[in-house]
Amino acid sequence: MIELPTAVIFFVGAALLGLLPQRAHGAVMLGVPLVALAHVATLEVGATLPATFFGFDVEVVRADALSRAFGVVFAMAAFLAGLYGLRLMRTGERAAVLVYIGSAMGVVYAGDLLTLFAFWEIKAITSALVIVAGGTRWSAQAGLRYLYVHVAGGTVLLAGVLVHLGTTGSLAFEAMTLDSVATWLILIGFAVGAAIPPLHAWIADAYPQASVAGTVFLSAFTTKAGVYVLARGFPGVELLVWLGVIMALYGVVFAVLENEIRRLLSYHIVSQVGFMVAAVGLGTELALNGAVAHAFAHIIYKGLLLMGAGAVLYAAGTSRLTELGGLARRQPWVLVLFLIGAFSISGVPLFSGFVSKEMSIEAAALLDRDVVEAGLKLASVGTFLSITMKVTWFAWFGTDRGVAVRPVPASMLAAMGLAAAINIGIGLYPAPFYDLMPFAVDFAPYTVGQVSTVVQLLALTAVGFWLLVDVAAPKRALTLDTDWVYRGLPAVLARRRARVAVPAGEPAPGPVAGLRHAASRGLAPLAALQQRLAVPSDPARPNRADVVPSWELGSIVLVVAVALLGIGILL
Amino acid sequence: MSRAWIAALVLLAIAVAVDVARGVPYLFPGFWAAFGLAGAALLIGLAKGVLKGLIQRPEDHYEALRRD
Known part of the structure; x- marks a missing residue:
């Protein structure tokens, strides 16, 4: 079997959804996992696919017994969930799901930390889209919160990878010990993916907001990719x-x-x-x-x-x-x-x-x-x-x-x-x-x-x-869970601030109001995107996308900014 | 019906309670049966007796926070 990244099979599948008529989409959702299963089952232990990326030597595929176990079960889960969602999903959600699974496959076959990070981030973005495709305003809100938690986690992971590269000169993804700032940062990044408390609250917040089939897909890949990277790295x-x-x-x-x-x-x-x-x-x-x-x-x-x-x-x-x-x-x-x-x-x-x-x-x-x-x-x-x-x-x-x-x-x-x-x-x-x-x-x-x-x-x-x-x-x-820190605390603080500084009935002045305004305008494309992804199959939850409250976005932008500042200081 | 179920389950536990001297000390045959019963009571008590009052709010808690 050729040493092709298994991820590519899923990415091609997602592209096929755009090229083929809708009646063939079910066959794509079932066929792609079967092709992937045949690929991972025949990918020889020890197979590698080295490449060069911006001057760095990377290993896009590194197949061994550990990655094979995850690869096989990921392909099986993709097939089972695809069969389950055969009559339930729209094209947008299906495409997001296939890229999501492909990126999870990319993570378990990544031989170096840079490849791992790239697939890790694609996984975060596409899984957030799967949540948003749940089709309600709660899905949109939870999907955004999920995205920002995972982007923040990914940012910490990237910081760890870069510091690790700077201090050891190596991008190899092998077993590490907690003896440096770099490995601690990498562990924290992995911990977000594996939902280790207190970094776990995104899971109960977001997964139940995805569509009936979307939740089944989500349950299989993100946290288990987290377990894989912990088993490999720590x-x-x-x-x-x-x-x-x-x-x-x-x-x-x-x-x-x-x-x-x-x-x-x-x-x-x-x-x-x-x-x-x-x-x-x-x-x-x-x-x-x-x-x-x-x-x-x-x-x-x-x-x-x-x-x-x-x-x-x-x-x-x-x-x-x-x-x-x-x-x-x-x-x-x-x-x-x-x-x-x-x-x-x-x-x-x-x-x-x-x-x-x-x-x-x-x-x-x-x-x-x-x-x-x-x-x-x-x-x-x-x-x-x-x-x-x-x-x-x-x-x-x-x-x-x-x-x-x-x-x-x-x-x-x-x-x-x-x-x-x-x-x-x-x-x-x-x-x-x-x-x-x-x-x-x-x-x-x-x-x-x-x-x-x-x-x-x-x-x-x-x-x-x-x-x-x-x-x-x-x-x-x-x-209430630890997500109160980004769901409840900003509102509590804003209310306290408003009570102290602003007379009743007047809008809060200054940069906070400006950020809110900008954020609410910026969310219009998301609402439009959600309309395209949304699944109409759930009678209990009407297919309606409201605009996400801006204070959440503002607070999450702050988290990401602090994370980026952290990287700047470390480098 | 539930009494019959309880009796059947207790009898099942007694039937399989054999002493295996390894791992967490076996203080008496049926240790794990007692562990199961005490564990269930502990978890229900902790969740419903302690945490419920501390961390449970109306379902629209976050929406209400935003509206205020």
């Missing part, structure tokens, strides 16, 4: 062990509070990526295999769960648990398929999460890291509690609120069925899955001790849920 860094455990617990606690299913599942991305980040920090071969295996399984089962949530939203017009209940008889297949995803993420034996998650926990146990092991087990309790028990009970059982549902397209169910089959296949027969891992796997998941531990843990978690079901019931509310 294996064995102790800080990551603790950040990972904190993430795993943070995500489940917020998920217990959440009411909207896609927001709840977004917090579970934070939690599950926590398992991977902790495993990367542990750094042994078993732990790194565990991180990659869990990333792989997570992409498939989280895709399935978000497909299920999307099927509820599509059919019922809402995905708030407080407005659902009793859907089991009206949506039996969606329930069954969602449950397969729920059992997978919860690590129930015979499902994919069990054979992947237990690897990381076993790695902690073998290193006598009792607190880490217990923390990850507690996160498993929270996962089973808030997805398998809470979402299933309050959406499909519980009080029947008589919500009318419309049938979902067969392509959505087919994608869910295929994702469910893969999850069960990995759980029942993990050998081919383990063969994809970066190191030879010396781990047997189905031992008496492991199965016994998990069954005990989950059975009594279910009992705990039954006993406290009234307390655990969701409430209609917004949970």
Whole structure:
């Protein structure tokens, strides 16, 4: 197979959407991932594609076992989500999605930090477009916030790369240690992508605002590219062990509070990526295999769960648990398929999460890291509690609120069925899955001790849920998170300033007002762009783009300016 | 129905509770069952008992902040 960047296959696919008639677009969305899968499966380990870029020697492709595992699962996820969105997406959203996936592929095959950064930024911009394509004014607002958070993260990453180049003279992307300003900056840039708290709030803010299909695409690539770069760049860094455990617990606690299913599942991305980040920090071969295996399984089962949530939203017009209940008889297949995803993420034996998650926990146990092991087990309790028990009970059982549902397209169910089959296949027969891992796997998941531990843990978690079901019931509310710093704080400060300085009824004078005015004018093209990208398939969320409030843009411009100033000082 | 489920799940946990002396110390057979029950109560208590009052706001919180 030629050593072509896999990204190019997706970029060509996006271009084809512009050249081919609309009726061929579905074939492009399914064909491109299959071509990419064939490409990554046959790309030999050790293959490279060196090039020169502005005088720098770069390596556009560097294929090894680690990048292959991510490349294979990225192509699979692209196919599954493409099938799911076959009847749902417009051309603009499809093009953004293909370039987004291509750039994520570019990241996992990048052999140097400059190539990595280039693909990292394309990924940020195109994924923001996928969010904006959700088609509501909330999508536009959340997409913009997402973009600026990721541009700020990318700016810090670029600063790190440049300082690294200046001090070591090397752009090679290899394992690093936290012994310089450069590597700290690179780690912070990666941490934004992997949604490590406190840099994680963009995920629950933005992902639920994308379209039904858009969210499924988003869940697969951004955070997992973050896990990949951490596994490549910072294996064995102790800080990551603790950040990972904190993430795993943070995500489940917020998920217990959440009411909207896609927001709840977004917090579970934070939690599950926590398992991977902790495993990367542990750094042994078993732990790194565990991180990659869990990333792989997570992409498939989280895709399935978000497909299920999307099927509820599509059919019922809402995905708030407080407005659902009793859907089991009206949506039996969606329930069954969602449950397969729920059992997978919860690590129930015979499902994919069990054979992947237990690897990381076993790695902690073998290193006598009792607190880490217990923390990850507690996160498993929270996962089973808030997805398998809470979402299933309050959406499909519980009080029947008589919500009318419309049938979902067969392509959505087919994608869910295929994702469910893969999850069960990995759980029942993990050998081919383990063969994809970066190191030879010396781990047997189905031992008496492991199965016994998990069954005990989950059975009594279910009992705990039954006993406290009234307390655990969701409430209609917004949970504040660290995004308050850029969503709430500027408004609070502006209000305080206005109260002090400006008489009632008069506009605030000075540069703030000027910036607001300029920003609101600058957003008109975005509103127009959104109209072109917007998806009209969601009955609950009318296809209408309002202008994004200017104070948000102003505050985010400030963040980027401070980041750029930081680079200037460092250089 | 829920009582029958609880009984079935407890019986299942008892049936599989075997002692494996490795990892986090096994203080007694069924340690992980107790861990699951206590963990579920802890997480629900932390979220609904403590955090709910501290960080939950009406759904239109940010819009309301902007309107003011």
